[in-house]
Amino acid sequence: xxxxxxxxxxxxxxxxGCNSCNKQKETTINLxxxxxxxxxxxxxxxxxQKGFYAEEGLDVNLLPAGPDxxxxxxxxxxxxxxxxxxxxxxxxxxxxxVPLVAIAQIxxxxxxxxVLKKQNHIDSLQQLKGKKVGLWIGGDEVEFVSMxxxxxxxxxxxxVVPQEFSVVPFLEDQYVISMVTVYNELNLIQQQGYDxxxxxxxxxxxxNSAILGDMxxxxxxYLNENPETVRKFLxxxxxxxxxxxxxxxxxxxxxxxxxxxxxRNEQKYMLQACVNMIKAGxxxxxxxxxxxxxxxxxxxxxxxxxxxxxxxxxIKTTFNLSAWNAIPDSIKKxx
Amino acid sequence: xxxxxxxxxxxxxxxxxxxxxxxxxxPTLFSIPRYIFPRLSEIINALILAKEYLFTHLSTTVTEAVxxxxxxxxxxxxxxxxMAQSRLFSNIALPYVIATNAIPVIAIAPIIVLxxxxxxxxxxVVSAFLCFFPLVINTYRGLSEYNPIYKELFQLYGSSExxxxxxxxxxxxxxxxxxxxxxxxxxxxxxxxxxxxIGANAGLGFGMLQASYSLNTPRxxxxxxxxxxxxxxxxxxxxxxxxxxxxxxxx
Amino acid sequence: MNSTVxxxxxxxxxNKGNSIKVIDEFSIEINxxxxxxxxxxxxxxKSTILRCIAGFQNPxxxxxxxxGEYPSLALQRKKIGFAFQEAALLxxxxxxxxIKLPGYIGIKTLSEAELHQKTIELLNLMxxxxxxxxxxxxxxxxxxxxxALARALLLxxxxxxxxxxxxxxxxxxxxxxxxxFAKILLATQIPTIIVTxxxxxxxxxxxxxCILSSRPCKIIREIRPELGKxxxxxxxxxxxxxxxxxxxxxxxxxxxxxNEN
Numbered sequence: 044x045x046x047x048x049x050x051x052x053x054x055x056x057x058x059x060g061c062n063s064c065n066k067q068k069e070t071t072i073n074l075x076x077x078x079x080x081x082x083x084x085x086x087x088x089x090x091x092q093k094g095f096y097a098e099e100g101l102d103v104n105l106l107p108a109g110p111d112x113x114x115x116x117x118x119x120x121x122x123x124x125x126x127x128x129x130x131x132x133x134x135x136x137x138x139x140x141v142p143l144v145a146i147a148q149i150x151x152x153x154x155x156x157x158v159l160k161k162q163n164h165i166d167s168l169q170q171l172k173g174k175k176v177g178l179w180i181g182g183d184e185v186e187f188v189s190m191x192x193x194x195x196x197x198x199x200x201x202x203v204v205p206q207e208f209s210v211v212p213f214l215e216d217q218y219v220i221s222m223v224t225v226y227n228e229l230n231l232i233q234q235q236g237y238d239x240x241x242x243x244x245x246x247x248x249x250x251n252s253a254i255l256g257d258m259x260x261x262x263x264x265y266l267n268e269n270p271e272t273v274r275k276f277l278x279x280x281x282x283x284x285x286x287x288x289x290x291x292x293x294x295x296x297x298x299x300x301x302x303x304x305x306x307r308n309e310q311k312y313m314l315q316a317c318v319n320m321i322k323a324g325x326x327x328x329x330x331x332x333x334x335x336x337x338x339x340x341x342x343x344x345x346x347x348x349x350x351x352x353x354x355x356x357x358i359k360t361t362f363n364l365s366a367w368n369a370i371p372d373s374i375k376k377x378x
Numbered sequence: 379x380x381x382x383x384x385x386x387x388x389x390x391x392x393x394x395x396x397x398x399x400x401x402x403x404x405p406t407l408f409s410i411p412r413y414i415f416p417r418l419s420e421i422i423n424a425l426i427l428a429k430e431y432l433f434t435h436l437s438t439t440v441t442e443a444v445x446x447x448x449x450x451x452x453x454x455x456x457x458x459x460x461m462a463q464s465r466l467f468s469n470i471a472l473p474y475v476i477a478t479n480a481i482p483v484i485a486i487a488p489i490i491v492l493x494x495x496x497x498x499x500x501x502x503v504v505s506a507f508l509c510f511f512p513l514v515i516n517t518y519r520g521l522s523e524y525n526p527i528y529k530e531l532f533q534l535y536g537s538s539e540x541x542x543x544x545x546x547x548x549x550x551x552x553x554x555x556x557x558x559x560x561x562x563x564x565x566x567x568x569x570x571x572x573x574x575x576i577g578a579n580a581g582l583g584f585g586m587l588q589a590s591y592s593l594n595t596p597r598x599x600x601x602x603x604x605x606x607x608x609x610x611x612x613x614x615x616x617x618x619x620x621x622x623x624x625x626x627x628x629x
Numbered sequence: 630m631n632s633t634v635x636x637x638x639x640x641x642x643x644n645k646g647n648s649i650k651v652i653d654e655f656s657i658e659i660n661x662x663x664x665x666x667x668x669x670x671x672x673x674x675k676s677t678i679l680r681c682i683a684g685f686q687n688p689x690x691x692x693x694x695x696x697g698e699y700p701s702l703a704l705q706r707k708k709i710g711f712a713f714q715e716a717a718l719l720x721x722x723x724x725x726x727x728i729k730l731p732g733y734i735g736i737k738t739l740s741e742a743e744l745h746q747k748t749i750e751l752l753n754l755m756x757x758x759x760x761x762x763x764x765x766x767x768x769x770x771x772x773x774x775x776x777a778l779a780r781a782l783l784l785x786x787x788x789x790x791x792x793x794x795x796x797x798x799x800x801x802x803x804x805x806x807x808x809x810f811a812k813i814l815l816a817t818q819i820p821t822i823i824v825t826x827x828x829x830x831x832x833x834x835x836x837x838x839c840i841l842s843s844r845p846c847k848i849i850r851e852i853r854p855e856l857g858k859x860x861x862x863x864x865x866x867x868x869x870x871x872x873x874x875x876x877x878x879x880x881x882x883x884x885x886x887x888n889e890n
Contacts (some may be wrong), residue, residue: 353427
C-alpha cells in the first residue's frame with residue numbers, strides 16, 4: 044500500500060515537474076502593424092505562424108491599424124509595445140518631444156514612385172513647370188518637394204492636383220505625373236497596359252529624396268527596460284523576412300491563410316515589391332534592418348525643406364541599434 | 379447692485395482666468411509631457427508658428443460650415459413648411475426625415491466623401507446633413523403650434539391658406555426657427571470638421587489629423603480650440619440676429 | 630336689405646358616436662343701429678351661435694343671412710367684424726399694424742391712404758392715442774381689447790359680433806370699457822350682437838337682451854331695457870337699469886331651478 048502511494052506521488056511529481064519545465068515564461072508583445080495584415084507585413088506573419096517568435100519565448104499579437112488607429116499613438120500611450128512605422132514620422136514626433144525610437148529599418152527604399160505616360164516623357168523635372176502634378180498631400184508630398192528642390196523648383200512652379208485613392212484620374216490624363224506606391228497603384232496602372240516602356244517611372248532615390256519605407260519602432264523606455272526582449276523580437280522578425288526572401292511562394296500562402304479575405308494576385312505583387320525594397324540599400328552591406336544615419340539625416344533635411352517640422356533634433360536620438368547589433372550576422376545578412 | 383454686477387460679470391470672469399492659469403501652470407507642476415497635455419502658452423505658440431496654415435484651414439472650414447448651414451437649414455425649413463402644410467407630404471416624408479437624425483454622422487461621412495470627393499462639396503454636404511433635421515422639426519413645430527383663434531381671425535377676412543402661412547404662421551414660428559438655427563450653428567462646424575477627418579486637403583479637421591500624425595499636440599489643441607471658437611462665433615451671430623428680429627416679442 | 634336674419638339654426642356636435650345638441654332653433658333678426666345681447670349661463674352654446682353666424686361653423690340646420698348674403702360670402706367681402714374673448718393680436722406687430730391688419734389680408738378693399746385715415750380715426754375713438762408704436766406685450770388686458778375692437782371696426786363691417794369681449798378683464802376696467810363702448814356703438818350705428826354671461830353688461834349695452842336656456846339653448850324671453858341712447862356711468866345705479874337687471878336674473882334663475890327639478 045505504501046509502495047503504491049509513493050509510486051503515485053512519483054508519477055504526479057514527474058508529470059507536474061515536466062509540465063512546468065516545458066512551460067517557459069512567455070513575454071507578450073503587441074505589435075501594431077501599419078494597416079491590415081497583408082504581404083507588406085509578411086515577415087512578421089511568417090515569424091508568428093512558423094513559430095519563430097515562440098522559439099524566442101515571445102507571444103506576439105499582430106494587431107491591425109486603420110485610419111482611426113495609428114501605431115505611433117498606441118505605442119506612445121503604452122497600449123502596444125512595438126509598432127511598424129516610417130522614419131519621417133519618427134523624426135517628426137521626436138521634434139515634438141515624443142520619446143519613440145526606430146530600432147530596425149526593414150525597407151531600404153521609398154515605396155513611392157512618380158509615373159508618367161510615355162507620351163509625357165521628361166528628361167528633366169524642369170519640364171514639369173506649369174504642368175499638372177497628382178500628389179497625395181498632407182505630409183506625403185515631401186519627397187516630391189525635395190525632388191523639385193534638386194532642380195531649383197518649388198511646388199509653386201507646378202500645378203498640384205490633390206489625389207484621392209484612385210488611379211483613374213491619371214489614366215484619364217487629369218495630370219501629367221502621378222505619385223503612386225509600389226504596393227498597389229503601380230501594379231494597377233501597369234495592368235491597364237502602361238507597362239514596360241509605355242510608362243516612365245521616377246524613383247526618389249535617384250534625386251536623393253527617398254524617404255524609406257517600413258521600419259520597426261518602440262518607446263525608448265521599453266527598449267531600455269527590455270533590451271533582451273527587443274533583441275529577440277527583432278531577431279525572429281528578421282528571420283521571418285529572410286524566409287520570405289528565400290521562399291516567396293510559401294510566404295504568400297501563409298499570409299493568404301492568415302487573412303483569407305485578401306486578393307491573391309494583388310498580394311503576390313505586393314510581396315514582390317516588399318522584397319525589392321528589402322534587397323536594396325544597406326541590406327547588402329550590413330544586413331536586414333540596418334539603420335543608416337545618412338538616410339535618416341537626409342529624411343530630416345527633406346522634412347525641413349518642405350517645412351513639415353519647425354525644428355530639428357539630433358539625428359542620433361531618433362534611432363537605436365543596440366538591440367539590432369546584438370543579433371548574429373548569420374541571421375541578418377543575405378547572400 | 380454691486381452684488382449683481384459681481385454675479386453677472388466679476389465672478390465668472392475670475393473663474394475663467396483661474397482656469398486659464400491652471401491650464402498654463404498645472405502641466406508643468408505635474409510634469410506632464412507636451413505631447414500628452416500641452417500648456418496654454420505652448421498651444422498659442424504653436425498656433426502662431428502655424429499661422430499661415432491656420433488661416434487657410436480656418437477659411438476652408440468656415441466656407442464649408444457656412445455653406446452647409448444655409449443649405450441644410452434652408453432645406454430643413456422647406457421640408458418643415460411642406461410637412462406642416464400638407465398631411466400627405468408629412469406622412470410620406472416623416473420616416474426619412476427621422477432617419478437622417480438616426481444615422482450617426484460618423485457613419486455617413488465616409489460615404490459622402492466617397493461620392494463627392496476630397497473637396498469642399500463633401501464637407502458642405504455633411505454639414506448640411508446635420509443641419510437638416512433640427513430645422514425641419516423646429517419649423518414644423520413652430521408652424522403647428524398656435525392658438526386656433528388666429529385661424530378664425532384670418533378667415534374673417536377671406537384669407538387664403540398661403541396668406542395665413544406667410545403673414546401669420548411663419549412670423550409666429552420665428553422663435554422656434556431661430557432656436558433651430560442656433561443649434562445648427564454648432565452642428566455646421568462639427569459636420570465640416572468630421573468630414574475633413576475622413577478625407578480632405580485642407581480645413582481645421584485636416585489640420586488636426588496632420589498635427590496628430592507627428593503628435594504635435596499643441597498644434598492639435600490649437601486647431602481644436604479654433605473650431606470651438608468658430609462654432610461659438612456662429613452661435614453668437616445668430617444670437618444677435620435673434621435680438622434684432624425678435625426684439626420685444628412676448629414669448 | 631339692411632338686416633341680418635338668423636332663422637331657426639340648430640347645431641349638433643358629433644364626436645365619436647356621441648352627439649350633443651347645443652343650439653335648438655334659435656332665430657333672431659337685427660336691423661341697423663340695433664344692439665342685441667345674447668345672455669346665458671356658461672357652456673350653454675352661445676359662443677357657438679356666434680360662430681355659426683360668423684361662418685366659422687356651419688349650423689346643422691337653419692340659415693343665416695347677413696345683409697341678404699350667406700356668411701361665407703359676407704366673409705369674403707369682409708363684412709363681418711369679430712372680437713374674440715382673447716384679443717388675438719399679433720405679437721410682433723405694433724398697435725397700428727395690428728389695427729391695420731384686415732387691410733392686408735385677402736382682397737384689398739381699401740387703399741393705403743384710406744387705411745391710414747381709418748386707423749387714425751379708430752385710434753382716437755378707442756382712446757389709444759400715444760400707444761401707436763407699442764407692442765402687445767407692453768399693453769394691459771384692457772388696452773389689448775381696445776386694439777382688437779378697433780381692428781374689428783376697421784373695414785366698416787355690416788355686422789359686429791362680440792364674443793364675451795370683456796370677460797377676461799377686471800371689474801373696474803370692464804365697467805369703464807362698457808361705458809366707452811356704448812358711446813362707440815352709438816356713434817357707429819353698426820348692428821351688433823354681443824354674447825355675454827354678465828347681466829349688467831347685457832342690459833347696459835343692448836337694445837334687446839335674449840335670455841337663453843341652458844344646453845341645448847333656445848330663447849326663453851327677450852327683454853328690452855329701454856334705457857335711452859345717452860348713457861353714462863351713473864346709469865349703473867339708476868332704478869330702470871337695476872329693474873331690468875333683476876328681471877333678467879329672475880328669468881335665468883327660474884329657468885335654472887326648473888331644470889334642476
